[in-house]
Amino acid sequence: MNGQGQKELIALEDGFRESTESWLDLLRSLRDRGIVPPKLVIGDGALGFWSAVAEVFPEARHQRCWFHKMGNVLDKLPKSQQAKAKSMLQEIWMAATRKEAYQAFDTFIAEYEAKYPKATECLKKDKDALLTFYDFPAEHWVHIRTTNPIESTFATVRNRTYKVKGAFSSKTIVTMAFKLIQSAQKLWIRLRGFHHLDNVIRGVPFKDGKLVEKENNLAINEQSKQDAA
Template sequence: MSSGDFVPALEQFLGSSAGLSPATVTRLTKQWSDDHAAFQDRDLWESDYVYVWADGVHPKVRLGQARSCVLVLMGVRTDGRKELIALAEGPRESTESWADLLRDCRRRGMRDPELVVGDGAMGLWRALAEVFPQARHQRCWVHKTRNVVNALPKSAQPGAKKALQEIYNTEDRDHAQKAVKEFERTYGAKWPKAVRRSATRPMNSWRSTTSPPNTGCTSGRRTRSTFSTVKLRTRVTRGADSPAAALAIVFKLAESAQARWRAITAPHLVALVRNGATFRNGYSSSAPK
């Protein structure tokens, strides 16, 4: 998309009646940059995020570095509401870039979340171990499913995808383990590589005693669906005249999408998780500490 196409794309985002002249676009991106700067400097002491999703969003414009993307953190508060936490540019695979973002959040008052969900990028997990060592890690099931399915021939992919969905949609760990064994029995003989990539390794961290499945872990296991409302609209950054403008627009997209995020399932249980209640098969087995 050329610079001449940038204004129509923004009009689609803001509404066709926005009347965006080049001067208006310049003013808007400057205002959005200022809004983003204020957002990144706000106090987080009163914001308790129990669950956090972390992912990289790739705008349709080259940022400051050749392999940069926008690092995004979203969280679930103790009342079950989803909220944008932070957004900054950085190399997606870089431990230091994730650590810089996480350190800044801790500096502003963010405490260790109970669980962080992300893709397979090792930089994120190393940074979490350094900055928020109490947080448990969960690999995104959408990314995991994609990796497993890609190790299979196309003819076997639909059935394997459905079988993996049965694993992560089960109501408790026991049923999930049975579904894992069924997956291994069905696909292990012909495609051992896919089984090695399957759900057996994530089972150790999935739905442990302090993470009840019906508090929103069903959606929390998926970073891709969580970020889709932002990712699907980053095309409006094509034609942005600078990395700063692209970053400002992605921030405004995320802020706009936030208004339509639904609270997680059974939000009343999130505070119990934060307070130390233990759960088995989705039900509390001990009082909060």
């Protein structure tokens, strides 16, 4: 993402079933090219990805994708329970504060743990990583709670490459994927509240989506000093 909040493709490589080694190759390449270590990484439950992130960018915060997590939890419930459960899950990530999200989280666990422990365990194991977004600007939440901003692009790439699977070399397939993503990138929605990016990069804390007031004053004072200089 650039300074104006525009999302950009920065790396694309072929790999083996999202293995740790494949992700390590890609992330090390980014690091060696001088990328600024990310403050937040968003992804689904692919273990290879998270292991690689932890090794290459150990300071990065983790946000698990709510779209994927909801699908995984609902798959462990009977269809008769899924509509109600989906609504209860939405109450967690739509809560205005982390405290309210925890309350909704506990309500869901209390409702389903006795009869459907696999569903509740699936949710509980990533509790903290599902709620990391509360430490970032509220305007960013719609962009960082899920991997949805790129899922439609990935679906297009999968559909096009599947049709020619086995007909071309890996290099040709990667080139095709790059062209498809490059085209789709023009339609990616700019980050809301991108003016907050400077504070995020500098590590100024946010709580429940709002700039912490004490740190806000420090940031203003620091900016005033820079302006005076």
